Amino acid sequence: MRTSPRRPLILKRRKLTLPDGNASNSPARDEPDGESKGVPKQEHSKGDKPRDRVECGTQKFPAGIKIINHPTMPNTQVVIIPPDADIQSIIEALTAKGRECGSNGPNKFILISSGGSSRPTGSTAAQQTLQSKAETTLARSTRCFSLRAPSGASRLSVCFPAGSGEATSSGLDNSLTNIQWLGKMSSDGLGPCTVKQEMEKENQTPVQETIKIEEDSIAATATSSSLWQDSISERPPYSYMAMIQFAINSTEKKRMTLKDIYTWIEDHFPYFKYVAKPGWKNSIRHNLSLHDMFVRETSANGKISFWTIHPDANRYLTLDQVFKPLDAGSPTSPEYSESVRLSLCRTLADPFSSLPGRKMKPLLPRVSSYLVPIQFPVSQPLILQSSLKVPQPMAQGASLSGSEAIRSSKRVRIAPKVSVSASLGTPAYSLYHCDERPPPFAPTQSVKENNSQPGEAPASFPAALCIKEEKEDSYPDKWLPSFPPVSSIKEEPVQSDEETGLLLPVPCVKREKHFTVLKSPPRGVSDTVIIKRRKMGRSRRKQHLVLPCSEEPVLVLPESGGSDSFRLASDLPFLQETQSLELSCSQEEGGPFKTPVKEMFCKLPVSSTPSKVPTATPPMGGPDSWRFAPIAKESSELDFSPVRTPQVPFTSLQENLDLLGFNSTPLKNSLFDSPRQLLQTESNDMVSGPLTSSPASNPESTKQSSPELPASGLPENQSLMEGLVLDTMNNSLSKILLDISFSGLEDDILGPEMSWSQFIPELR
DNA sequence: CTATGTAAACAAC
DNA sequence: GTTGTTTACATAG
Numbered sequence: 001m002r003t004s005p006r007r008p009l010i011l012k013r014r015k016l017t018l019p020d021g022n023a024s025n026s027p028a029r030d031e032p033d034g035e036s037k038g039v040p041k042q043e044h045s046k047g048d049k050p051r052d053r054v055e056c057g058t059q060k061f062p063a064g065i066k067i068i069n070h071p072t073m074p075n076t077q078v079v080i081i082p083p084d085a086d087i088q089s090i091i092e093a094l095t096a097k098g099r100e101c102g103s104n105g106p107n108k109f110i111l112i113s114s115g116g117s118s119r120p121t122g123s124t125a126a127q128q129t130l131q132s133k134a135e136t137t138l139a140r141s142t143r144c145f146s147l148r149a150p151s152g153a154s155r156l157s158v159c160f161p162a163g164s165g166e167a168t169s170s171g172l173d174n175s176l177t178n179i180q181w182l183g184k185m186s187s188d189g190l191g192p193c194t195v196k197q198e199m200e201k202e203n204q205t206p207v208q209e210t211i212k213i214e215e216d217s218i219a220a221t222a223t224s225s226s227l228w229q230d231s232i233s234e235r236p237p238y239s240y241m242a243m244i245q246f247a248i249n250s251t252e253k254k255r256m257t258l259k260d261i262y263t264w265i266e267d268h269f270p271y272f273k274y275v276a277k278p279g280w281k282n283s284i285r286h287n288l289s290l291h292d293m294f295v296r297e298t299s300a301n302g303k304i305s306f307w308t309i310h311p312d313a314n315r316y317l318t319l320d321q322v323f324k325p326l327d328a329g330s331p332t333s334p335e336y337s338e339s340v341r342l343s344l345c346r347t348l349a350d351p352f353s354s355l356p357g358r359k360m361k362p363l364l365p366r367v368s369s370y371l372v373p374i375q376f377p378v379s380q381p382l383i384l385q386s387s388l389k390v391p392q393p394m395a396q397g398a399s400l401s402g403s404e405a406i407r408s409s410k411r412v413r414i415a416p417k418v419s420v421s422a423s424l425g426t427p428a429y430s431l432y433h434c435d436e437r438p439p440p441f442a443p444t445q446s447v448k449e450n451n452s453q454p455g456e457a458p459a460s461f462p463a464a465l466c467i468k469e470e471k472e473d474s475y476p477d478k479w480l481p482s483f484p485p486v487s488s489i490k491e492e493p494v495q496s497d498e499e500t501g502l503l504l505p506v507p508c509v510k511r512e513k514h515f516t517v518l519k520s521p522p523r524g525v526s527d528t529v530i531i532k533r534r535k536m537g538r539s540r541r542k543q544h545l546v547l548p549c550s551e552e553p554v555l556v557l558p559e560s561g562g563s564d565s566f567r568l569a570s571d572l573p574f575l576q577e578t579q580s581l582e583l584s585c586s587q588e589e590g591g592p593f594k595t596p597v598k599e600m601f602c603k604l605p606v607s608s609t610p611s612k613v614p615t616a617t618p619p620m621g622g623p624d625s626w627r628f629a630p631i632a633k634e635s636s637e638l639d640f641s642p643v644r645t646p647q648v649p650f651t652s653l654q655e656n657l658d659l660l661g662f663n664s665t666p667l668k669n670s671l672f673d674s675p676r677q678l679l680q681t682e683s684n685d686m687v688s689g690p691l692t693s694s695p696a697s698n699p700e701s702t703k704q705s706s707p708e709l710p711a712s713g714l715p716e717n718q719s720l721m722e723g724l725v726l727d728t729m730n731n732s733l734s735k736i737l738l739d740i741s742f743s744g745l746e747d748d749i750l751g752p753e754m755s756w757s758q759f760i761p762e763l764r
Numbered sequence: 765c766t767a768t769g770t771a772a773a774c775a776a777c
Numbered sequence: 778g779t780t781g782t783t784t785a786c787a788t789a790g
Contacts, residue, residue, distance in 0.1 A: 239768065258780060279770060286770080289782050296781080305780075 065090060069106070076108040083113060094726050111724040232270035240280075240287040243269065244294065246319040248309050254316075255297060255306035258285065268319060 064082035081090055090111070098107040236243065247264035248256045256264065262281055266273035272280050288294045293313035297306045 241768085277770090279772095282771070283769060285779095285781060286783085287768090288780095 067109075075106050076110065077106045078110045078112060081111055081113050091724075091726055098726070109726040111726060233275060235271050235276070236269045238269075240283050241291055241293075242317070244284060244287055244307070245309060245314070245317050248294075248307060249314070249316050249318045254314070255308040257304060257306055258288070261288075261307060 065085055066080040068078045068080070069076070079090065079094065094109045094111075098105070098109065238246070243265050244261055246268070247261045248254055250256075250264060251260075261284060265284070288296070288307055293310045295308050295310050297308050298304065299306065
């Protein structure tokens with residue numbers, strides 16, 4: 001709480017622990033207890049070393065680096081890294097140092113780029129460029145990499161989720177990123193780009209697909225598919241929904257008859273041909289009918305029905321793109337296999353499955369995690385006001401890891417009890433964690449609740465609006481796997497027409513019809529007519545697809561921004577935060593596979609699930625409300641990201657695609673080459689908007705918000721910057737967003753004037 | 765709760 | 778019998 005004024009506020013943080021590979025440590029776990037495990041062994045530490053200087057470490061650090069004891073957090077030091085320094089080496093040195101010191105010495109390091117901090121002052125052109133470039137990426141993707149500790153003992157894993165809203169990119173991006181990072185980070189083995197292999201695709205799909213795909217490194221996996229496929233006896237790790245998508249996307253026209261779908265599946269997954277019970281076909285049909293993303297089109301003559309994937313929902317996934325477990329390919333190093341693979345898996349895989357045991361694997365990434373806790377929407381301040389939404393998640397989606405990674409939803413929490421903060425001992429800062437899905441932590445409440453702030457009424461924010469917006473916006477998302485399913489959405493909207501009314505214009509007619517025709521037309525289908533229709537109902541079914549939405553969009557994105565979250569954070573008393581605030585991040589996965597049904601935003605009425613529908617959720621509060629991210633989520637997920645894409649919302653498909661990610665691989669955009677970039681760039685992104693800006697301000701700024709931002713810089717108050725937290729005890733490297741000045745959000749809590757700079761001159 | 769999987773009842777061909 | 782739609786229920790997370 002307020003007690004420690006000094007503590008930096010960490011807005012965002014994510015931590016990942018990896019299984020360590022090495023003997024020495026056990027996988028790190030969370031801090032709290034974790035301490036013990038891992039590192040300990042070696043510490044010779046002395047017992048004390050107060051935090052003061054770095055003693056333990058003898059390692060040499062590059063010139064220019066400054067290490068300062070954290071004013072209030074024990075065993076924590078703030079490392080100011082000069083712009084030109086080699087972060088990797090610094091991390092390694094710090095890791096070694098932390099290990100040496102063990103639990104008694106500094107074992108947590110907050111890495112801050114001195115350059116970055118300056119940001120306010122002005123970033124260099126180069127930086128800006130990077131930033132801007134990166135912005136996007138960052139925001140969206142999560143980066144993870146593992147690094148081998150110098151000692152060799154354990155591996156550090158890092159994941160930066162970006163939260164972005166856009167998301168999109170999700171999985172792939174991440175994976176790529178990860179990889180890249182890996183390459184850079186670790187000397188050992190992972191080569192940077194090894195990853196990218198090409199994939200060949202069976203299908204070659206037209207353009208869009210290919211493009212994205214290729215880019216992605218995902219590919220790596222591609223080739224090998226056969227391996228696991230081989231295992232006939234084993235049920236494929238994909239959901240029916242995923243397989244259907246693979247099948248449909250394997251064709252040039254992206255449409256397929258039911259029978260062909262059966263055939264394709266049998267051909268590619270012998271399990272269904274030889275082992276599965278006949279009922280699997282029923283399941284296929286069920287899935288086709290159930291998910292809105294699958295649209296039935298009838299040939300011109302009306303005799304043939306083709307199943308297609310709604311363009312807005314189609315990520316053009318193909319089997320090639322999916323990660324295959326056995327894939328040997330990649331790898332060069334063992335590590336690769338482990339860490340990279342994990343990452344890939346997580347990201348790529350289906351959201352659902354991740355677990356080993358589980359059958360399905362997600363193909364897509366849901367975005368998962370991110371950390372993003374709070375994000376300020378960069379772009380627009382406006383958002384802030386309006387909504388509270390939580391930023392969300394979207395991502396959801398991703399998918400990640402099996403066990404850990406993926407979870408379905410993630411939430412952000414602030415200062416989770418468990419986590420770091422705890423470990424730190426001091427409340428010094430609060431973190432938001434976005435974990436991937438299932439947060440290890442306590443669960444807790446969701447943001448929503450919190451959001452509202454205790455006292456507050458929703459009224460204050462238009463949550464509802466936001467939500468809707470998102471939905472709408474996202475509307476495309478619905479299908480997109482990327483997202484989560486959005487459970488909330490469905491319900492909400494659904495229900496209410498009334499409610500909707502508020503929010504959305506309910507254009508649609510409502511239930512009834514639903515669906516009927518879709519026009520989507522994309523691809524070659526033109527000749528065909530689409531027919532779907534469904535009744536309303538409550539069933540899970542898609543009924544809605546309707547796209548009526550168009551109208552609605554009103555709300556749209558703009559405001560949505562994550563402001564809410566932001567706000568929340570600020571508003572909430574620290575205490576609460578600590579407790580459990582979760583902000584929501586959304587997370588979702590979203591995978592491609594998600595059921596669209598729910599998603600229907602507008603459409604709503606129908607909501608898919610019948611049963612649920614009734615429940616209706618309150619507009620905002622719904623559990624998922626947070627999910628909706630404002631903008632575009634189409635892609636996927638998370639919007640938090642600072643970077644928001646502004647308006648993206650409805651961009652054309654293609655655009656969306658890009659955003660989304662999967663296809664589009666974010667990679668291209670910008671990946672950071674190094675942590676350093678991350679630090680620098682991100683911060684900008686992150687920072688920029690939100691805090692500072694006033695709500696009104698940038699509506700338009702869209703994607704590019706950054707440019708401006710930088711310049712304007714953060715207002716004084718905002719000195720947000722991103723940093724990395726290296727916890728040698730847990731072998732984790734997490735990205736955090738901290739408020740150096742303490743103003744802004746925290747003012748309430750901390751008091752306006754506090755500033756890190758007081759403690760750390762270099763920051764100035 | 766949600767997302768999935770399965771089974772099954774029905775309807776329309 | 779096939780194809781589609783919906784329900785209902787079960788399960789894992």
